[in-house]
Amino acid sequence: MRRLALLLLLAGCATEPAMAPMPRSDRALPPPGLSEGPAGARCADHADALPALVGRPEAEVRSALAAMPGIRSIRLLAPDQPATRDYRVDRVGGVVRGGVVESLGCG
Numbered sequence: 001m002r003r004l005a006l007l008l009l010l011a012g013c014a015t016e017p018a019m020a021p022m023p024r025s026d027r028a029l030p031p032p033g034l035s036e037g038p039a040g041a042r043c044a045d046h047a048d049a050l051p052a053l054v055g056r057p058e059a060e061v062r063s064a065l066a067a068m069p070g071i072r073s074i075r076l077l078a079p080d081q082p083a084t085r086d087y088r089v090d091r092v093g094g095v096v097r098g099g100v101v102e103s104l105g106c107g
Contacts, residue, residue: 041069041070042070042089042090042106043070043071043089043090043091043092043106043107044089044106045070046068046070046071046092047106049068050092050104050105050106051104053065053101053104054094054101054102054103054104055100055101055102056100056101057099057100057101058076058096058099058100058101061076061094061101061104062074062076065092070090071090071091071092072090072091073088073090073091073092074091074092074093075091075092075093075094076093076094076095076096076101077093077094077095077096078095078096078097079095079097079102087107088107089106089107091106091107092104092105092106093105093106093107
């Protein structure tokens with residue numbers, strides 16, 4: 001019984017093996033939330049044009065947004081639909097109700 005207790009006590013003192021460090025690269029890409037579109041273009045470059053698209057049909061808005069340089073992602077959701085809160089400079093988000101865009105914004 002003493003041997004078992006001694007083994008259990010020693011097992012609790014054991015250290016974990018060291019993990020190998022992750023390889024580093026000088027050419028690592030920035031996180032997606034910090035990336036910019038081609039030639040530095042961003043959604044914010046088109047912020048003045050977004051209000052003109054509110055109130056239009058979803059298909060028309062998607063087509064207009066897809067033609068804007070620097071916008072790589074379009075996220076149009078129903079009201080109260082859950083979504084991540086990460087910010088991306090190349091994404092336009094908005095709310096669609098009944099096939100009509102109610103709001104648009106960058107991020």
